[in-house]
Amino acid sequence: MENRPAPQGPEGCLTVAIRIPVRIVVFVLVVPVRMVWDLLAAGAKALRRAVLAPLWRALIVTPSRWLYARVLTPLGHATAWLGRAVGAGIGWLGRGVAWVAVTLVAVPTAWVYRTVLTPLGRGAARVAGAIALGLCRLLWALFVWPPVTLWRWVLAPLLRYGLLAPGAWLYRYALTPAGHAIALLAGLAAAALAAVARGLAALAVLLLVVPAVWVYRTLLTPLGHAVVVVAREIGDALGHAWRAAGFVSRAVGRALKWLARNLVGRPARWAYVVLLTPVGHWVQDAVLRPAKKAALAAGRSAREALASARETVRTARRDAWRALVGGPPREQGGHRARTLGSTTTASGAVPAPEISLSKTEG
Known part of the structure; x- marks a missing residue:
């Protein structure tokens, strides 16, 4: 069965009088606090999703997984293998030590115990028993029998008739009547004190409790x-x-969201789709791509010119060196730099002369 709230009693005029003003004042005070709270909660959630969760994954989760997979797991496997190896070695060593202990220590010791120590111990026990019996009888005759005799025939009668009998008479006929008289006097004093305490308690109730109860019932309870x-x-x-x-x-948040979407998001999306995207495509097709092609062609031409100039300088330097010091003639190379009908020069090769077949045969 569902738990239904207990029916409330009739409300008084004070409750009805203060309810509406209090709720109005509290509503006016609480609305800003609740809006600030909702803003802080939304900011905290966004911070957790955008910053704290990636930081947690990047700084804790990923390094922990890597450490577990790359360090702890191999280390654990190595430790387990080492433990198994050490355990096997210890097991073999223990079995060897046990065999040595049983064969070289336990068996000879058991033989010595059975054949030598046991008969020797039994004989020593018999001799020691006889000696102990004689010593016991001697000690009894010297130290036990005289005190027992003295106590039984001298000290016990003297104690009984010299101390216990007079003490019992004194307790029965002197101390017991005196104790009874003291107990009677103590009972009378206790009764007097109890009567005084009851009077003081009644006075305290009359002077303190009754006024306190009246104040509680008539003032504190209504208040x-x-x-x-x-x-x-x-x-x-x-x-x-x-x-x-x-x-x-929540209504303010939804209104702000709707305003942001209609005043910022949709115009921005329309501007991006209708204006920025075609302009970007035109700039890419008409400006950036031709400029890139021109830059690549200029770079290629510059590299080819620099390579040709470097090769010309090298050839001139070698020719000048041979002219000064002499040497074998330079081998003609680089005929593969150009082909018939082609003007493209390979990088790092000297252009070969174009000679037709008719000129060669003539």
Whole structure:
């Protein structure tokens, strides 16, 4: 069965009088607090999604996985293998030590115990028993029998008739009557003190408890009821105001979201799709791509010119060196730099002369 709230009693005029003003004041005070709270909660969620969660994954989760997979797992496998190897070695060593201990120590020791120590111990036990019996009888005759005899025939009668009998008579006929008299006097004093205590208690009740009960019933109880009513109404007002502020905050948030989407998002998307995208495509096709091709062609031409100039300088330097010091003639190379009908020069090769077949045959 569902738990239904217990029916409340009739409300007083004080409750009805303070409910509406308190709720209005609390609502006015709580709405800004609730909106600030919702903003802080949204900012905290965004911060967690955008910053804290990636940082957690980047700084903790990924290094931990890498450490576990690349360091701890191989280390654990190596430790387990080493433990198995050490355990096997210790097992073999223990079996060897056990065999040595049983063969070289336990068996000879058992033989010596059975054949030598056991008969020797039994004989020594018999001799020691006889000696101990004689010593016991001697000690009894020297130290035990004289004190026992003295106690039985001298000290016990003297103690019984010299001390115990007079003490019993003194306790029975002197101390017991004196104790009874003291107990009677103590009972009378206790009764007097109890009567005085009862009188003081009645006086304290009359002077303190009765006025305190009157103040509690006539002043504190109504005041407490009023305070409870006011506190309950303030609490209910805070709850209603907090829920209403939540509705207001969510409505304001949805309105701001709608305004941002219609005033910023949609115009920005329209400008991006209608204006920026065609302009970007035109700039890419008409400006950037031809400029890139021209730059690549200029770079290629510059590299070819620099390569040709470097090769010309090298050839001139070698010819000048041979003219000064002499040497074998330079081999003609680089005829593969150009082909018939082609003007393209390979990088790092000297252009070969174009000679037709008719000129060669003539």
